[in-house]
Amino acid sequence: xxxxxxxxxxxxxxxxxxxxxxxxxxxxxxxxxxxxxxxxxxxxxxxxxxxxxxxxxxxxxxxxxxxxxxxxxxxxxxxxxxxxxxxxxxxxxxxxxxxxxxxxxxxxxxxxxxxxxxxxxxxxxxxxxxxxxxxxxxxxxxxxxxxxxxxxxxxxxxxxxxxxxxxxxxxxxxxxxxxxxxxxxxxxxxxxxxxxxxxxxxxxxxxxxxxxxxxxxxxxxxxxxxxxxxxxxxxxxxxxxxxxxxxxxxxxxxxxxxxxxxxxxxxxxxxxxxxxxxxxxxxxxxxxxxxxxxxxxxxxxxxxxxxxxxxxxxxxxxxx
Amino acid sequence: xxxxxxxxxxxxxxxxxxxxxxxxxxxxxxxxxxxxxxxxxxxxxxxxxxxxxxxxxxxxxxxxxxxxxxxxxxxxxxxxxxxxxxxxxxxxxxxxxxxxxxxxxxxxxxxxxxxxxxxxxxxxxxxxxxxxxxxxxxxxxxxxxxxxxxxxxxxxxxxxxxxxxxxxxxxxxxxxxxxxxxxxxxxxxxxxxxxxxxxxxxxxxxxxxxxxxxxxxxxxxxxxxxxxxxxxxxxxxxxxxxxxxxxxxxxxxxxxxxxxxxxxxxxxxxxxxxxxxxxxxxxxxxxxxxxxxxxxxxxxxxxxxxxxxxxxxxxxxxxxxxxxxxxxxxxxxxxxxxxxxxxxxxxxxxxxxxxxxxxxxxxxxxxxxxxxxxxxxxxxxxxxxxxxxxxxxxxxxxxxxxxxxxxxxxxxxxxxxxxxxxxxxxxxxxxxxxxxxxxxxxxxxxxxxxxxxxxxxxxxxxxxxxxxxxxxxxxxxxxxxxxxxxxxxxxxxxxxxxxxxxxxx
Numbered sequence: 001x002x003x004x005x006x007x008x009x010x011x012x013x014x015x016x017x018x019x020x021x022x023x024x025x026x027x028x029x030x031x032x033x034x035x036x037x038x039x040x041x042x043x044x045x046x047x048x049x050x051x052x053x054x055x056x057x058x059x060x061x062x063x064x065x066x067x068x069x070x071x072x073x074x075x076x077x078x079x080x081x082x083x084x085x086x087x088x089x090x091x092x093x094x095x096x097x098x099x100x101x102x103x104x105x106x107x108x109x110x111x112x113x114x115x116x117x118x119x120x121x122x123x124x125x126x127x128x129x130x131x132x133x134x135x136x137x138x139x140x141x142x143x144x145x146x147x148x149x150x151x152x153x154x155x156x157x158x159x160x161x162x163x164x165x166x167x168x169x170x171x172x173x174x175x176x177x178x179x180x181x182x183x184x185x186x187x188x189x190x191x192x193x194x195x196x197x198x199x200x201x202x203x204x205x206x207x208x209x210x211x212x213x214x215x216x217x218x219x220x221x222x223x224x225x226x227x228x229x230x231x232x233x234x235x236x237x238x239x240x241x242x243x244x245x246x247x248x249x250x251x252x253x254x255x256x257x258x259x260x261x262x263x264x265x266x267x268x269x270x271x272x273x274x275x276x277x278x279x280x281x282x283x284x285x286x287x288x289x290x291x292x293x294x295x296x297x298x299x300x301x302x303x304x305x306x307x308x309x310x311x312x313x314x315x316x317x318x319x320x
Numbered sequence: 321x322x323x324x325x326x327x328x329x330x331x332x333x334x335x336x337x338x339x340x341x342x343x344x345x346x347x348x349x350x351x352x353x354x355x356x357x358x359x360x361x362x363x364x365x366x367x368x369x370x371x372x373x374x375x376x377x378x379x380x381x382x383x384x385x386x387x388x389x390x391x392x393x394x395x396x397x398x399x400x401x402x403x404x405x406x407x408x409x410x411x412x413x414x415x416x417x418x419x420x421x422x423x424x425x426x427x428x429x430x431x432x433x434x435x436x437x438x439x440x441x442x443x444x445x446x447x448x449x450x451x452x453x454x455x456x457x458x459x460x461x462x463x464x465x466x467x468x469x470x471x472x473x474x475x476x477x478x479x480x481x482x483x484x485x486x487x488x489x490x491x492x493x494x495x496x497x498x499x500x501x502x503x504x505x506x507x508x509x510x511x512x513x514x515x516x517x518x519x520x521x522x523x524x525x526x527x528x529x530x531x532x533x534x535x536x537x538x539x540x541x542x543x544x545x546x547x548x549x550x551x552x553x554x555x556x557x558x559x560x561x562x563x564x565x566x567x568x569x570x571x572x573x574x575x576x577x578x579x580x581x582x583x584x585x586x587x588x589x590x591x592x593x594x595x596x597x598x599x600x601x602x603x604x605x606x607x608x609x610x611x612x613x614x615x616x617x618x619x620x621x622x623x624x625x626x627x628x629x630x631x632x633x634x635x636x637x638x639x640x641x642x643x644x645x646x647x648x649x650x651x652x653x654x655x656x657x658x659x660x661x662x663x664x665x666x667x668x669x670x671x672x673x674x675x676x677x678x679x680x681x682x683x684x685x686x687x688x689x690x691x692x693x694x695x696x697x698x699x700x701x702x703x704x705x706x707x708x709x710x711x712x713x714x715x716x717x718x719x720x721x722x723x724x725x726x727x728x729x730x731x732x733x734x735x736x737x738x739x740x741x742x743x744x745x746x747x748x749x750x751x752x753x754x755x756x757x758x759x760x761x762x763x764x765x766x767x768x769x770x771x772x773x774x775x776x777x778x779x780x781x782x783x784x785x786x787x788x789x790x791x792x793x794x795x796x797x798x799x800x801x802x803x804x805x806x807x808x809x810x811x812x813x814x815x816x817x818x819x820x821x822x823x824x825x
Contacts, residue, residue, distance in 0.1 A: 182437045183437070184438070187424060187438065190419060190420060198417050201409075201415045202416070202417075203404075203429060204428065204429050261419035
């Protein structure tokens with residue numbers, strides 16, 4: 001039996017296929033596996049961030065700090081490498097930093113009962129500001145390991161290739177899917193987003209779930225920061241400016257309700273891919289300003305939010 | 321019946337005390353529950369029922385007393401503790417997650433897992449069997465909970481509760497949003513669970529339902545234990561008098577002086593077959609000009625619901641309302657206000673006063689709203705108005721610039737009254753205007769209502785206190801279990817008559 005709850009996800013998938021098809025008919029050379037692979041290569045970090053963001057939004061919260069945490073990660077990585085730290089020490093340190101940052105925000109949200117919006121907004125300013133404490137300039141990375149990872153192309157049959165970042169992103173998406181659907185932490189996150197009061201009365205671990213959700217998002221952000229470092233080979237305080245909004249847009253376009261309780265990692269994956277395909281179409285067009293990406297995404301967001309509203313109108317009559 | 325006093329109780333609470341600042345919520349209350357019984361916990365508002373339940377479910381801790389489960393003293397510190405001890409609760413508003421599937425709602429937190437991975441097939445199969453075997457319910461357990469009616473959600477919540485191996489099941493007002501068929505379905509499940517040896521604590525406002533399903537009844541009043549009775553040995557009228565706190569023979573009083581007769585008065589409002597499914601059965605009633613109509617009945621009998629329908633705060637699905645004989649009726653609170661109807665809500669904290677505004681600002685609010693926000697009232701005029709009402713209603717402290725949150729409950733109520741009086745209503749609906757305020761202030765408000773009626777205002781007066789309703793009303797409409805059961809006036813008005821009507825069959 002077809003479940004109504006999958007409608008948003010089917011719409012997202014359909015939209016992606018439609019856009020890819022339009023691009024393929026309009027531009028020669030668009031319809032190829034490599035164009036698809038490039039979507040993954042260029043958006044690997046966004047995918048990783050969006051997976052963490054999906055959990056946060058499903059739990060009924062929001063995390064505005066992700067873009068800044070990416071910037072901070074690039075900055076700290078670059079600066080530690082500059083001081084001669086080996087990459088195998090730098091990467092765990094920045095991952096711990098991201099997870100710890102998320103844990104701190106989650107704890108403040110839980111213990112002081114403050115809206116996640118405000119707490120993560122403060123986190124966003126804090127992380128962005130800390131970048132400039134390290135340096136106001138770009139720090140170039142010339143570490144051998146980082147340049148090697150950045151340049152490695154993994155060949156696929158048919159002369160196509162992907163990057164190591166893509167492998168990482170796909171692993172994160174798969175792990176996110178598994179955690180969301182097959183672990184207690186994942187299910188508790190959905191329960192929390194459905195009704196925090198009920199979750200508490202059902203005896204679920206509301207406190208640890210809530211804090212872990214932000215910790216997971218922080219970890220995803222710093223991992224995305226590492227991938228972003230591979231991509232840019234530099235640390236800079238202005239990196240990933242506004243990325244939190246792209247991530248939120250991708251999650252919403254992927255069918256996750258901003259009110260929490262409903263959402264899909266698979267949807268988020270296609271939400272990111274849709275943003276990528278719009279950018280690709282605009283670059284193939286050649287003459288259009290890249291700001292058109294924002295315009296199209298803005299329109300899409302409106303459409304999706306209204307679609308969700310219409311679909312969920314009848315659902316949530318339970319608590320009048 | 322199966323319950324004998326030789327049997328050991330599964331749950332025994334003794335000497336329970338619970339104080340909140342300024343309130344004794346429970347004083348030396350004892351309560352026992354036997355396996356295989358349905359035990360009704362009865363009491364009016366403020367009797368301490370919900371406090372007792374919150375103690376049992378670990379929401380509140382007790383100041384003094386003991387709770388024993390199967391002869392062992394236990395401490396319940398949180399809802400989780402209660403669940404683990406075997407005490408499960410199903411609340412009036414279903415406390416499950418509407419977005420999760422039925423099966424998940426039953427098993428979340430206890431999902432069957434293999435190597436940490438949730439095994440969905442097994443969970444769904446278990447849920448299906450559980451619902452079929454114990455609830456007699458065959459539904460698709462993979463659909464989200466919100467697909468199903470509140471009645472089914474209720475049963476799912478019970479299934480969750482008993483599958484956590486509950487020894488004690490607390491049902492807190494489970495029937496208040498169910499229709500008759502659904503209630504019967506629930507009762508069938510309750511009977512079956514009872515015969516399996518489960519102890520069920522049942523809280524409801526519906527007298528008929530108490531006698532339909534309960535073996536025993538415990539009555540609380542003002543935080544104290546009144547007694548524990550077998551349902552078969554406690555006549556309805558005794559139950560009601562124990563809940564309200566008046567013995568019937570004390571109520572046979574002198575006939576009151578006849579209140580002003582209604583003959584020759586024109587109706588201000590006539591409601592015909594006004595009703596809403598699941599809230600109140602169709603009611604016919606009229607309110608004359610200058611008349612005070614009292615609405616009497618137990619909590620949950622439909623008093624507030626009826627008032628809200630008249631004010632169109634809720635949409636009626638049957639019947640119509642005529643204002644001064646004119647058709648067209650009232651379809652929104654806005655229209656009600658335009659027809660000079662004012663509604664003073666029972667919940668003054670939530671729907672009435674605005675904490676951080678001054679007395680003056682609170683008084684002026686409704687008048688300003690009716691004028692529209694562009695026609696402002698000068699500050700000087702506002703102070704004049706506020707002073708006038710502060711004097712007329714004896715609001716204390718007599719300072720219009722005082723923040724309302726610092727006033728006592730009675731004075732806050734007077735400010736609310738002033739707000740609505742200022743709009744010169746022709747019909748004033750007062751829902752529990754004297755709840756939680758002291759005796760002096762009560763008397764003042766009652767006097768005020770009487771003098772307003774003398775000046776020609778119609779009043780619909782709702783109160784849980786019988787004496788108060790009798791004192792002010794010209795006519796009383798009695799509601800029971802969401803029906804209008806009787807209407808009385810003149811010499812019929814006496815506590816014992818009204819009480820008999822409230823208790824019914």
